[in-house]
Amino acid sequence: MFTLLVALLIFSVVNYFISKASWRVGSIINALIGSYLIFQVFTIPKGTEVTIGKFLGETLALQWTNAGFYFSFVSLLVIVAVMFFAIKWLDSQKHPAAFNMFILMVTAGSLGVFMAKDLITLYIFWEIAVLSSMLIIPMGKKESRKAAVVYAVMSAVGTYMFLYGAFMIYSRYGTFSMPEIAKNLANDPSTSFKVAVVLLIAAAGIAKSGIFPLHTWLRIAHGNAPDAFSAVLSGQLVKLGSYVLMISVAVFPSLKIFANLKLYSGVPAPNYFLIALGAASIIIGTLMAIKQDDMKMLIAYSSVANGGYILVGIGTMDPLGFEGGVLHVFNHALAAAVIFMAFASVVYRTHTKKISELGGLIHKMPITYIAYLFAIISLAGIPPMSGFISKWMIYQALVRKGMFITAAIAFFGSIGSFLYVFRPLAGVFLGQLPRKYKDVKEVPPIMWIPMLVLVAISFVMGVWPFPILQPIENMRADFGIAPSFKIADAQNWLVRGFSGSWNPVIVFNLFITGFIVAYILYTLFPKPKKVDLLKPHKEEGAPINIYTSGEFIYTPELYHYNTKFYAGFERMYEKHPSWEKLLYMLAKFFHDVGEWIHGWFFRPSPSAYTFWLAMTILIIFWVRW
């Protein structure tokens, strides 16, 4: 495994030079490597352990676990899809060679994180992933420069808290290896230490998966990164955060560690704290997503909300909640990746990501639209897509635990997700096509095939979820969270909740039957006359032929509702306090302190220096510690 990672890292540099010669060859090679990696993750036997070497007297090692397999598989699905997508998409980019290099580094870094057995290895690969992704982000438009800095800083805040926690653990137990830490933590008598450590470790996950206090980078980074890379950011890199959160509550068995800290229906207080953060993220993400006009930022906020779902699910440490949270990783990864790729396609053709400037693209880009449609069905958690299953499990867990407020917030986020996913659907794809986009064409197949493949996977897993539930069940068994019943019952085609179950196949069949019945009814009655919504584009001086209160309208974009889509609702919270502003104020504060120090100590005249020198001597003499 280690050779694989090192080979990837080295080859990424090689690929830079290949891509310098011809970036298309480089990106094709990337895609092939990625496909090989997907194949490869299935062949590594579980439990394989590889020692990398010694660092500071501690052995660094990789271990192939069920969790690692699951997360690697999901990540690779997203990355490989984007790699294929990039084969064509890259021709709209300025730095294709660097993109090819860094995306391979991101792959290596993330795989390393999922394979890491100890916290230091995890940290090293984590930073590789962060560093390489940080260098891709500023390849986008103007604001992406700032985005990269915000991303790096937020990520660093979390990462260094993680590091602090890791070293606290080390100074107490003398080991970085996660299984051993788990054992030691379970037997540690000091509650405050355990709480501090677990929360510090979780901090990296919080920063990375965009959970509440550190969520603001998602908007700016996802919103401004190169379009296809946003798919990787939201679909894959954010999941690194979920993985670390999972480590902090599941790999370190929080139920055992905090056995004396049970707060409410068996959920320990630190987990509850994390769940509260997750719930706050759901609220913020949903509300902010609803009011975005920039479609990428909209989905960025939705990633905040979905990160919250994952955390809420995992945080409960309930068998169902855990499975739901982990399955949500898969669902959200696929859905967000497809959505961002669809947006990348739109931007590729129209060069704008403002919903208010778009519209009616379904007439020009129907396949992209289909991909987007199915992705949002999954994201909103509507059967028969797989997104429903994870939401269902999380609800089951919340209801079982009687966590009504969290449940209410989860419901709010779920219904809110209908609102925000519909906004781009209506504003970008449906409605009237603005005149300036009348010559827009569908993106080439190499761009839409990856989207459709991901959508198809999500769809199949929604109808027959057992293959994807199996690794999650294995994982859950690893962490010792055993339900009293079989959740994924493939023999009876059932997914079971704490009571009550459902049969995804029946649901799908019913839907198909309903659709067929509707279709039969549809064909029985008179054939419709087609209204050509594109007539104003094709024919000079033709008004649009829909209900206009008798008015003649020749400029279709005037008759398209996409600005302030939920104005009635947005008005209710337009004066909301902004966490982002608060964080900027904090940054400004440090900046001001810097200015103050600069003005008082570094800029003055020689006489002031002399003064400070004298003061130093005086103070030292006086205080002398």
Add this chain to the structure above:
Amino acid sequence: MMVLLIVLPLIFAFLAAIKKSFSYPLLVTSTVVNVIIVLLLKTSVPSVHVLGGWKPPFGINLVLDDASYYAVLIANIVFFLVALFKETVGKYSTVLMVMLAAVNGFVLTGDLFNSFVFLEILTATGVILASKRENYYNAFKYLVLGSLAGSMYLLATIFTYTQVGSLNMAHASYFAISEKAIVVITILYLVGLGVEAKLFPLNGWVSGVYGGNDLSPLVMATAVSFAALYMMGRLFLTVFGGYALHILYVLALITIVAGELAALYQKNLLKTLAYSSIAQAGIVLAAISKSTEKMVSLAYFHLTNDVIAKFVLFLVATFLVYNYKNLNGVFKKHKVLGTAFTISSMSLIGFPLFAGFQSKLRMLMEMFKTSDYLFPAVLLFATVIELTYLVRWNVKLWFEDIEDESEVKGPALRATISIILAILLVGIFLAPNIILNPTTKVAKALLDSTSYINNVIASSMGGM
């Protein structure tokens, strides 16, 4: 042979004064010869050279042990690398040679007053270097502060003399100094050396000198800085046996935070790097002040990484600042320089794959082992800020749209050296022991005052 390190550059400097046009070749020769000498000296560590047959404690002696050898090695290599840049060196070859002599003398000397003399020469040459490109006001500030610091240093030396009756470091270390006197002595040394070692709030000169022209940061931020921080260790660890280290610790922590925040505020690339080097010096000093073998070793390991990284950063930054009016996106034109710059700044931040990661992480781990939770917290906080401005600069230099359309021809030598050093940083990450082994020896030599004394005393007994 040790003495040649000091004498040779001085002689060459005098020769250069005679014939101006020879000065640059002489600089190159002297640095090359010096590097060769240093490499040859490897076999004769540890050894003590007694000047003029006046045996210590009465005469001046030069001490070459693991610590000073390493410092001399770094300093001479830096000077050699600087000497390669003819345009940058310009008319300052003579000054550089004098400075080289001063640095070598400062590091090698075993005599307190002698070290004061070399410190003064160092300051004087530093002032001259700083005044390049009409950077007079900042040079003047440095002059005032440097000479004040020198006088403090001298004062401390006098106090030591009154207490010990000798100016020899080994002697000062050997004899117990009264409790009252040592407070004054250490504090005066702290202040005197603190100016060179960029201790807050004595480091006001740094941004002006480092940010003022294209030559002084290359030398001052690397070789001189290394020498000063070496001396810090030598004085406070070897000579005064760990006295006043807690003061140093607190000041160092303040230095870290102040340096990073000032760098965050700074809009000028060179000055940003200058403040960053203040902060790095703070980290090194804090680590030195822990006075355990591992921490001291890591301090010099970190310092080495910092010196390499800073050398590359300043090498690239000075080129950019003095060739382009607007720096947005300049790395698109100078990819190699850009890569070296990025690697060095990443190393400074401490990203894995680069040398800085090794030193920072080891430092953190060591601190936790000794249950010091404050320093790691400050260090990590500082790292976040450091990351903020370095990433900001990297992004600006790589990705912003180019505004200055002028195209300066890529400097091949600069690019080669910076990329080689950058690759060295990656190499250090992969094999940290190439630096860690010598720095461990450095730490041992600095902390083991007994063997230092024995060395010197033995030389006085047995003669050369």
Add this chain to the structure above:
Amino acid sequence: MKERTMWEQIADSLRSRSLWMLHYCTGCGAMELPPTMTARFDMERFGVAPMATPRQADIMLITGYLNTKTLRRVIYTYEQMADPKYVIGFGSCTINGGIYFDSYSTINRLDYYIPVDVYIAGCMPRPEAILEAFNYLMEKIRKGEADGWKRYKENYEWYKQNQIRSLGEVYVHDEFHE
């Protein structure tokens, strides 16, 4: 008149019992509709209900005079309605221009421009007359005689000619010139 199939007969009888109405209220006649809808006369008992858009509507009620500007819109709206569709001309204005017969901008006969199935005479017709007209229209639909929509299709050229003659060609097509 063509013989209707059984399905068409059933459909026609259904159509007659469920008349969704789009009232094009340009003139004073709109005044008479509220009483027709509300408790006193209650047209919903005949299955007549107001609708918001032409797509949903079956009958179009032109409640008063039409000037050339509104006529364009009426025709536009009429063409947006789904077949089969019926038009009721309401009040004398639609029949002969009413008191505006000599205005330069008012059209006098509606059925030059779109086929009218039922006219209601009077200025103003009372709600009773309106209900009577609905019932008459229902009767016509049931018998399959309300075939204005077919006539419009068959004689489209003629209608178009009349329309252009009265309205003139529009040369600049944008939102401000229509």
Add this chain to the structure above:
Amino acid sequence: MTAVYKAILNLVIAFFFVISLEGIARKITARIQRRIGPPWYQNFIDIFKALSKHPFSNGWIFDFGVLMALGGAIATAAIIPMGSTFWTPFPNTDNFFVIMYLFAVGSLGMAMGMVGSGSPWSAIGVSRALTQMLGYELPYLVVMSSVMYMYKTSSIHLLIEKQATNGWNLYVMPIGAIVAFISLIGMLGKKPFDIAVAPAEIASGPMAELSGKYMGLLQIMHAFSIFVEVGLFVDLFLGGGSLGWFLVKFIVVWVLATLISSVLPRFRIEQMLKFYWGVPLGLAFLNALFVLLGWTF
């Protein structure tokens, strides 16, 4: 196979029963307004008339949306248990959340198809409908979670069985039942909450472009939706009952909702949200608290 027959029965009852009830509702409203009103079968006439017309289609997504809407509604209506375990077509799949989300397929299909028509009125209507959903679903789902928490099951036929021994939820948790009923009115889109379809201001909102059979199919879909919504309420709060009782309770709930709606004017969209997130949501949480504390009848 019996499951299929039962499902078909569900659909047949939903179609004939609910569409008649809609006609009856019109009649009731008319009587309240002192009108005679249309006959009870008026809605059948309306639907079949609509189906018989020659419609306009605004593109393939318009067609697809309508089919998806009807398909989703049919699928959901087929799962709903009609008052007892016996009349539960799919006892393994009658999970509350499954029904709620499967139900959303229809809504999404309708929203998509209608906005796909290219009419901004539809888009405004859909935006209102979705906002309204945010309003009423929240208290409803909170009440439902307390119901499910109390009986430890989310399977509807099991909930009916539990009520048979424990008493109707209307008595067990009257606050919850009231909140659910208020939500039900919003779900049905009846009078104070017919913001999405407001014909006078936004030209019947989502339906602005519907003609002929599209209108007819959506009316059928609407009937199935009503069946799902009211049926769920009857099952969950009125204890279901045998098929006959189920239908009787259905009628009672429907008539009650009609009576309330026929005397009320329309909310504005923010007023609706403030209303639902005020008292009903508070009561829903109160109900949840009572359930947690065991203070149920």
